[in-house]
Amino acid sequence: MIVADNVSKHFGLMAAVENVSFEVKAGEIMVLLGTSGCGKTTTLKMLNRLIDATSGTITIDGRDIRTRNREELRRSIGYVSQHHGLFPHYTVAENIGIVPGLAGWNKAETARKTGHWLEQLRLPSDMYGSKYPDELSGGQKQRVALARALVAEPPLLLMDEPFGALDPVTRIAVRNEFLAIQQVKSKTIVLVTHDIQEAFALGNTICLMHEGRIVQAGSAHDLMFDPANAFVANFFDHQRYMLELSALSLRDIWQQLPPGEGSTTSKLSIASSLWDALDVLSGRESAAVQVADPAGKDVRGLTFSHILEAYSRIKNEY
């Protein structure tokens, strides 16, 4: 668990980050969201002491990070930046092996783990291990950067716009592949993005920042339906319809759905967003899909009009 308590960072007279406080529970994804220059990257970099805070306290699993050896702290935390940060004269395997090398792993163990993580990220090591970064596409480079961050199996990952340099289609593909990896599901992740849809898709908690401060921290649902002030409401205004549908899940309208019949016919689950449900429905010939709760016992039928009726009912409540 990470706890930031009243943390600030000043560069000379400029306050890049001012009195931010937050908690990230083990196994959760916290997203730092906001426009350019609002202090997201500075906040992230203070967590592994790439930047030292001017004031305030950061603890990780109860230990003040200032009491930790800086190099040892950094090595114990996975870090992924927007521009992959791969060394051009190292092969893919050598890039991934850097942290294990520093940690003193033997060659066989490093090779085994490197191969495993390349496979996990859909880059078979016999095809890609000896390539150089310049020989890879943007999506492949970013996958290697993810493998490098994961190879030492750190419980905590810091990710700065990790999918930001990719085109929209590749971005969603790499993001979904990353989230589908079993070991990633248990990690504590702090992720920086300026992409609202990405924040909604990934964040258990989203911290919306402005001018170095956290304006509101909460779930996507909190930000959309219970904004702390006019700034928060305005921030989401231009994509409001899509974002509200993304912030609501089938769980929110479950009781309003009629009983379904027979087996489930889509990949939707009770946790799927209404936006994803509309997306699935728009690609189908039949007017309804069946969705099951996690136990698979309670099956409900879902149509376009069910979603839109429930959505307008929820809107009227706020």
Ligand SMILES: Nc1ncnc2c1ncn2[C@@H]1O[C@H](COP(=O)(O)OP(=O)(O)OP(=O)(O)O)[C@@H](O)[C@H]1O
């Ligand atoms: N090393 C530095 N020296 C001086 N000012 C800095 C330094 N690093 C960041 N800043 C300033 O601190 C503020 C916050 O920067 P930061 O990089 O944290 O913002 P950001 O929200 O991550 O922006 P972006 O999305 O554009 O990366 C900016 O005004 C920036 O110019």
